């Protein structure tokens with residue numbers, strides 16, 4: 053980013069200023085420390101001298117014995133360390149309170165309620181009833197009503213910022229709706245055990261994160277059961293990334309990210325889909341996960357997905373019509389509302405937002421002559 057925006061100079065200055073500021077403040081701390089410790093030692097020495105001076109006078113006057121002075125000096129020495137450490141501990145407490153503030157952020161976080169019904173079925177459908185959701189104060193989704201039947205392929209399409217990814221998060225229970233209910237075969241999902249519920253899903257988020265580990269480890273990341281080489285091979289073939297992987301010197305053991313090679317956007321997406329599929333999920337959610345592959349590859353992956361699971365439920369999120377056109381059922385979102393829903397053929401004849409999107413996107417795809 054620095055190089056491409058040619059902002060090396062600006063950020064060097066910024067860094068320089070902050071470092072200077074840090075240095076100034078730290079030097080002040082060092083100065084106080086440098087003053088504090090010799091001062092305490094001097095005061096200790098001074099108190100011994102004072103004791104001996106006044107004690108000596110008393111001894112000369114005959115009201116005090118030598119032993120009394122020695123006793124006093126020992127007492128003063130015994131007090132030195134506790135008093136000095138009082139100052140020292142105070143400064144440590146001040147520094148610790150800054151760190152404690154950050155630790156408190158974690159401690160005050162309320163954990164998700166993970167406990168609930170462990171055994172439940174998904175044989176029929178997931179139902180959204182009048183679901184609304186807002187982050188902070190802005191309403192992002194309002195009054196969603198729809199049903200995802202088991203085994204269907206659902207397309208969710210809509211303009212950017214219309215709430216598609218938020219809808220996927222609600223479905224995965226990464227957030228809970230503010231109003232309305234989501235139920236699976238009649239059970240409110242909030243009553244179900246979170247790990248058990250989430251194990252139904254294979255999720256490919258819009259912002260894919262691959263670890264700086266081997267491709268193999270990345271694919272096996274969410275998989276709890278042992279997988280063989282041929283499992284990995286068939287899954288990566290299914291997501292059309294096997295040939296790409298064969299092209300790398302270390303094949304599946306190729307390390308990604310900071311410590312290794314960088315995958316192209318489309319390769320990343322296909323590795324992430326393989327990661328979701330190898331769990332053999334009941335419900336697969338692809339959030340814009342085919343956006344970086346060409347339409348030809350997209351079509352072949354979707355064909356493979358169909359063959360992969362006859363009875364699997366697939367949720368395809370996209371703003372590209374080509375991704376959702378052969379879904380069984382399409383939801384069209386606009387500004388957090390469902391403006392149309394139905395089979396693609398139905399929507400096409402409705403002359404609504406969907407058919408408009410089909411027209412404009414088809415026009416864009418015409419070769420320029």
Ligand SMILES: Nc1ncnc2c1ncn2[C@@H]1O[C@H](COP(=O)(O)OP(=O)(O)OP(=O)(O)O)[C@@H](O)[C@H]1O
Nearest residue numbers: 187192210211212213214215216217218219258371
């Ligand atoms: N964590 C968050 N906190 C606050 N607001 C958010 C958060 N995530 C998303 N939003 C807001 O919610 C709205 C919907 O976002 P969302 O990511 O669901 O849209 P989207 O339909 O997936 O868009 P895109 O097609 O660009 O991926 C946006 O206005 C966005 O700014």
Ligand SMILES: [Mg+2]
Nearest residue numbers: 216217218258
């Ligand atoms: Mg999104």
